[in-house]
Structures are given as structure tokens and as C-alpha cells.
Amino acid sequence: MxxxxxxxxxxxxxxxxxxxxxxxxxxxxxxxxxxxxxxxxxxxxxxxxxxxxxxxxxxxxxxxxxxxxxxxxxxxxxxxxxxxxxxxxxxxxxxxxxxxxxxxxxxxxxxxxxxxxxxxxxxxxxxxxxxxxxxxxxxxxxxxxxxxxxxxxxxxxxxxxxxxxxxxxxxxxxxxxxxxxxxxxxxPCLLSAVDLPWYVQSKSSxxxxxxxxxxxxxxxxxxxxxxxxxxxxxxxxxxxxxxxxxxxxxxxxxxxxxxxxxxxxxxxxxxxxxxLETEQAWENLEVEQINADNYFSRVWWDHVAEYSPRNLTKAGDKMVAIAGIAEYLWKSGLKSHYIAGLWEDTLPRDLLWYVSAGIRRKRPDGARGPSWSWTSVDG
Structure with missing residues (x-):
């Protein structure tokens, strides 16, 4: 199939x-x-x-x-x-x-x-x-x-x-x-214990x-x-x-x-x-209603949030292992300079990254990226 x-x-x-x-x-x-x-x-x-x-x-x-x-x-x-x-x-x-x-x-x-x-x-x-x-x-x-x-x-x-x-x-x-x-x-299979006109379905299939x-x-x-x-x-x-x-x-x-x-x-x-409902709502907006940089910035940081806690065998791969996504976004319309995990046009806002509350992270041994970039921190 x-x-x-x-x-x-x-x-x-x-x-x-x-x-x-x-x-x-x-x-x-x-x-x-x-x-x-x-x-x-x-x-x-x-x-x-x-x-x-x-x-x-x-x-x-x-x-x-x-x-x-x-x-x-x-x-x-x-x-x-x-x-x-x-x-x-x-x-x-x-x-x-x-x-x-x-x-x-x-x-x-x-x-x-x-x-x-x-x-x-x-x-x-x-x-x-x-x-x-x-x-x-x-x-x-x-x-x-x-x-x-x-x-x-x-x-x-x-x-x-x-x-x-x-x-x-x-x-x-x-x-x-x-x-x-x-x-x-x-x-899923339905087992009748009593004769009722309905069945109870679990929240998760x-x-x-x-x-x-x-x-x-x-x-x-x-x-x-x-x-x-x-x-x-x-x-x-x-x-x-x-x-x-x-x-x-x-x-x-x-x-x-x-x-x-x-x-x-x-x-x-x-x-x-x-x-996906949120994603579709963004895509259905008229072009003049949305700033392209803001849209791509939101998508980028969604990726960063998903990627950053993941593990790498080589700590030095932190930046290169997400560089392909950055390149794809650039080709898709994010016409800004990529700087060590951040974007030049939204740099002041990008510098406000933070580690999620309750999660303790440390910097890896050896230089991996500038201290002002999220790539410098494990997790």
C-alpha cells in the first residue's frame, strides 16, 4: 500500500x-x-x-x-x-x-x-x-x-x-x-457487558x-x-x-x-x-496582514524549542545539526542573516531566549558557540 x-x-x-x-x-x-x-x-x-x-x-x-x-x-x-x-x-x-x-x-x-x-x-x-x-x-x-x-x-x-x-x-x-x-x-474492539445503546470510548485511541x-x-x-x-x-x-x-x-x-x-x-x-489549527490560521491570513519575518521567527523558535532538549553524540554538532532547518527557512522567505542560532533582523528579540523554568542546564566543556546564543547551553 x-x-x-x-x-x-x-x-x-x-x-x-x-x-x-x-x-x-x-x-x-x-x-x-x-x-x-x-x-x-x-x-x-x-x-x-x-x-x-x-x-x-x-x-x-x-x-x-x-x-x-x-x-x-x-x-x-x-x-x-x-x-x-x-x-x-x-x-x-x-x-x-x-x-x-x-x-x-x-x-x-x-x-x-x-x-x-x-x-x-x-x-x-x-x-x-x-x-x-x-x-x-x-x-x-x-x-x-x-x-x-x-x-x-x-x-x-x-x-x-x-x-x-x-x-x-x-x-x-x-x-x-x-x-x-x-x-x-x-x-479497537467493543465488548458488551450490558445491553446499552452506547459504548464508552477511551480518551486516547x-x-x-x-x-x-x-x-x-x-x-x-x-x-x-x-x-x-x-x-x-x-x-x-x-x-x-x-x-x-x-x-x-x-x-x-x-x-x-x-x-x-x-x-x-x-x-x-x-x-x-x-x-495545525494555529498553523493553518497563520497561513490563511492575507500577506499584508502578517510580517514575514515575524512568521518565520515564530516557526524558527518552535523548532528551537523542539530541537534544543534533544541529545547529540558530539556536543560540537549543536549548531550544524539544525543548520539545515535554518537554510530551509531562508530559502522559504526569511531573508535575514543567520547568526549562531539567531537572526539579524530580529536579533534584539532573539537575544531574550531563556531556559524553561525548572530545568537546570550547564554550559558544555569547551567552546561551542557564543555565550549570547542558546546553542552555548546543553538542553
Missing amino acids: IKKWLHLRSRNTAGVRPELPEQQYDARFDWQYPWNFVPSEGRLQGFVPTRLLDVGSSVPPDVKLVNGTDLREGTAEGVEYIALSYCWGHGDFTRLTRANQQRFQEKIPLASLGQTIQDAILATSQLGFRYLWVDALCILQDSIDDWNIESISMCDVYNNAVCTIAAVKSWAASESMFVGQNPLAMT GVEMSWQRDITMSRWNSRGWCYQEMALSKIMIFFGSSQVHASVREPHHHGWRKFSTTNTPNDHHHKIDKS
Whole structure:
């Protein structure tokens, strides 16, 4: 079902939302609204990442590393690819280096890769796409120069992917992102104890509780880099412990409603998160009624509030792991200079940032940013 839906969307050039007949939706899939996402724009025409994994079309996949410049030749529309968002963990797993780069361009032994990456390759192939972007295998991990170049292109990499697969179940790259799932376990059932013309429904549906357990409370959701990857992606496919969930980022939120076939009859397709109601209200205002800088500033600080408590393996990544969101906002209309987590045009107000009440934070060892920036504080 996901495969058909993704291909309908990726080939839709008229900006019309393709729909599947309702009976084709599967109880295992929970289609959710996103939260705090900036408006989506079209794919950057002709964009191809510097490197991609070619998973081929054979079973099992025959994987190799390919150069984006080679794929870009002869096409003005770019290349369709899937991106992966996952937790590295602390274990050792195969990564791209200058020593193995040439060998990987010939073939990458599937069994040599971390299990999460193996599963993502299989999912990419099964979804009917040929190319996959994985940071550990598409960025030279022993080259500071390559890292500096590629780390600032995260905005384009994730925003131009057909979708991003999120391995929310896995705590490390060595773990599988797949798990045996029982759709019936998430399907509400009604038990009649007495003969009454109504039933009592819990405040939270099984789908909502599943989202909380699988995604909100996951280790993946506590990671700083993963937040940026989610915020920049147009479509997220979350492989959770109980279900496969999805969220879609659209230019305007009206027209999309939260739904799943696991919803109970009285919980049918008509809930919109409060944050999205606010977002839609802003988007429905006439242009002259709203100051663009104020709008983007509000969106930016929503992202900062979500991002700042998240963890980073390397404390020095605090600024770079949110730089892609800053770049996206700038490209979307925030024409101001970005200064260490703040914006020049709203600098006096931005300098009024504060740590939430009741939360004690300390500055990390070593310089990470100017003391007047929120990036200088952990949390």
C-alpha cells in the first residue's frame, strides 16, 4: 500500500493530492499529521546528492555506491531516492572512508552493513525505488573537508527525497528496524457487558497511544540530528514496534486529516491537532496582514524549542545539526542573516531566549558557540 501511494505522489506534477480508495488502507499503517513543520515547496529541480547507494533491482539487492554527478547527466528532473534517518549508537559498523570508496563503487557486500542499513536497503527495493541516501555510506567519514561540504547540504538531501525512512525502533545501526506486527492488537474492539445503546470510548485511541509509544517516546526522537531530518522531510515512514506510521508535510495543512482504519467508529477522520489549527490560521491570513519575518521567527523558535532538549553524540554538532532547518527557512522567505542560532533582523528579540523554568542546564566543556546564543547551553 505504501509503495503504490508513494509512486502516485512522486509522479504527481500537478500539485494535486492523490488518494487511494479507503478500503485499500491497511490497519497496520497509521497516517498522521506532522507537527511544527515549515511549509513544503517543490523538489529542487535537477538536485541529486553527491553520492547515493544504488540498490539495483535484484533480490537480494546488489548494492554499490554511485556518484550523483554521473546520475545527473542526461536528466533535468533529478533522481528519485529515499533517505534514511536512524540512530548510529556506539557500536562499530561499516562506513564510507577514502580507503574503501573505490571498492564500494564496485560492490558493497550487504552482509557487511549494519542491520538497520540492510533493512533500509531492502525497504527501498521493496518500495520500488533504486537509490538510497545513508549518511554513514554517502559521506566520507574520515574526511573533514567532505563532512563540511555534505553537512551543509542536509536541507536539500532530505527535502528532495521521495520520502525518509525512520528506524524508530532501532537503538543502534546494528539492530533491525523490522519487527513482527499484529494489526489486530491495535484494532479497537467493543465488548458488551450490558445491553446499552452506547459504548464508552477511551480518551486516547489505540492509534494515538501507538504513536506515543513508537515515536514520541523512542530513543530516535531524542536525537538532535533525527529531529532535523524529520523536519526537512516531505514524507516520513516510521517503522515502529507496533505499527508502520507515516506523516506528510504539505504547503497548507487543510485537506489532510488524521486517520487510520484502526480508529473506532466515533473517532473517524476528523481530528486536527491544535498546533495545525494555529498553523493553518497563520497561513490563511492575507500577506499584508502578517510580517514575514515575524512568521518565520515564530516557526524558527518552535523548532528551537523542539530541537534544543534533544541529545547529540558530539556536543560540537549543536549548531550544524539544525543548520539545515535554518537554510530551509531562508530559502522559504526569511531573508535575514543567520547568526549562531539567531537572526539579524530580529536579533534584539532573539537575544531574550531563556531556559524553561525548572530545568537546570550547564554550559558544555569547551567552546561551542557564543555565550549570547542558546546553542552555548546543553538542553
